[in-house]
Amino acid sequence: MFWSFKAIRWAFPASAIALALGLVSCAPQTTNAPPAGGDSATSPAATSGGGTASISGAGASAPRPLYERWFQEYNRQNPNVQISYDSVGSGAGVKRFLDQTVDFAASDDPLKEDDRQKLPADRGKAVQVPSTGLFVVFAYNLEGVNEMKLSREAFCGIVDGSIKTWNDPKIAKDNAGAKLPSQPVTFVHRSDGSGTTAIFTRHVAKACPNWKVGSGKTVEWPVGTGAKGNEGVTAQVQQTPGAIGYTEYSFAKENNLQMASLQNKSGGFIPPTPEAAAKALEGAQVPADFAVSVPDPEQKDAYPIVSLTYLLLYENPKDPAKAKAFNDFLKWAYGNGKQFTTELGYIPLPEEIITKVSSTLDTIKVATK
Numbered sequence: 001m002f003w004s005f006k007a008i009r010w011a012f013p014a015s016a017i018a019l020a021l022g023l024v025s026c027a028p029q030t031t032n033a034p035p036a037g038g039d040s041a042t043s044p045a046a047t048s049g050g051g052t053a054s055i056s057g058a059g060a061s062a063p064r065p066l067y068e069r070w071f072q073e074y075n076r077q078n079p080n081v082q083i084s085y086d087s088v089g090s091g092a093g094v095k096r097f098l099d100q101t102v103d104f105a106a107s108d109d110p111l112k113e114d115d116r117q118k119l120p121a122d123r124g125k126a127v128q129v130p131s132t133g134l135f136v137v138f139a140y141n142l143e144g145v146n147e148m149k150l151s152r153e154a155f156c157g158i159v160d161g162s163i164k165t166w167n168d169p170k171i172a173k174d175n176a177g178a179k180l181p182s183q184p185v186t187f188v189h190r191s192d193g194s195g196t197t198a199i200f201t202r203h204v205a206k207a208c209p210n211w212k213v214g215s216g217k218t219v220e221w222p223v224g225t226g227a228k229g230n231e232g233v234t235a236q237v238q239q240t241p242g243a244i245g246y247t248e249y250s251f252a253k254e255n256n257l258q259m260a261s262l263q264n265k266s267g268g269f270i271p272p273t274p275e276a277a278a279k280a281l282e283g284a285q286v287p288a289d290f291a292v293s294v295p296d297p298e299q300k301d302a303y304p305i306v307s308l309t310y311l312l313l314y315e316n317p318k319d320p321a322k323a324k325a326f327n328d329f330l331k332w333a334y335g336n337g338k339q340f341t342t343e344l345g346y347i348p349l350p351e352e353i354i355t356k357v358s359s360t361l362d363t364i365k366v367a368t369k
Contacts, residue, residue, distance in 0.1 A: 091193015
């Protein structure tokens with residue numbers, strides 16, 4: 001069964017967007033870490049006495065800034081609930097979920113059926129719910145070039161290696177007046193299994209006729225240098241003159257990186273903004289597992305590289321009390337937590353989807369007290 005996003009208003013005022021926290025570093029991060037003696041990377045934190053819940057998760061780096069903010073704010077209001085998160089990438093997050101070494105996982109790439117089959121039967125079904133919408137940008141480091149337009153021909157040439165210098169005619173023709181140097185182009189991509197890579201390569205596969213590599217969390221890149229996590233790609237671009245790489249918007253924004261306007265399917269050059277990204281999701285079809293796919297949106301003013309990101313939960317969790325605490329957190333995140341979603345430049349879920357997510361969460365076997 002499918003539902004339509006049509007008539008749901010995703011856009012929100014640009015004035016609401018203020019990236020207030022310095023959340024990006026060069027290495028994956030863990031927040032609200034469990035007390036010394038626990039190992040959130042290898043085993044779920046235990047629920048301690050007195051109703052205190054220590055919950056561990058791991059996975060996608062793209063939503064990390066939002067998750068960190070959510071966990072911090074929720075803990076201030078609910079000191080008995082502590083949530084830690086390892087930003088290890090979607091691929092590693094899915095592995096930890098299937099290995100049952102975390103209480104929840106996160107992935108920008110929807111769970112594949114063969115992975116669902118790997119979950120032990122005593123955990124029930126894998127429950128996949130979206131947490132927010134996000135979008136992927138081309139961040140670049142080119143002195144004296146504060147604005148850039150990249151046509152499909154241009155960004156396809158960058159990722160397949162056929163464009164080697166910044167003054168290539170395919171870039172120059174859409175950037176009249178820009179002082180483009182003969183400096184080599186250094187393309188930065190993810191080195192780890194990444195949902196951000198899956199989002200990015202799904203678009204490249206649609207937009208670039210000569211792309212032969214395919215799409216997914218890991219691909220054999222024909223050119224470029226790798227870095228781990230959105231954190232690592234952002235840092236590598238920031239530190240390398242002449243570099244350009246793909247990363248989630250909030251990472252580039254927080255680090256004051258320049259971001260290119262991209263040509264969409266309708267031919268327009270669209271600046272990377274939450275409002276333009278939200279347009280890509282209008283009218284999208286939402287299947288029962290919420291695996292929305294808009295690899296090349298057709299809307300005239302839509303930014304072209306947009307997706308939802310997901311949380312992975314157990315239908316039959318090992319610790320129903322912790323599952324209850326995390327479900328309560330999610331209800332807060334979808335409600336009061338929306339203010340932080342917009343503040344950090346992510347895309348809040350519409351009420352229609354939140355209602356359906358709430359029904360899905362009710363299928364999880366949680367503690368009744």
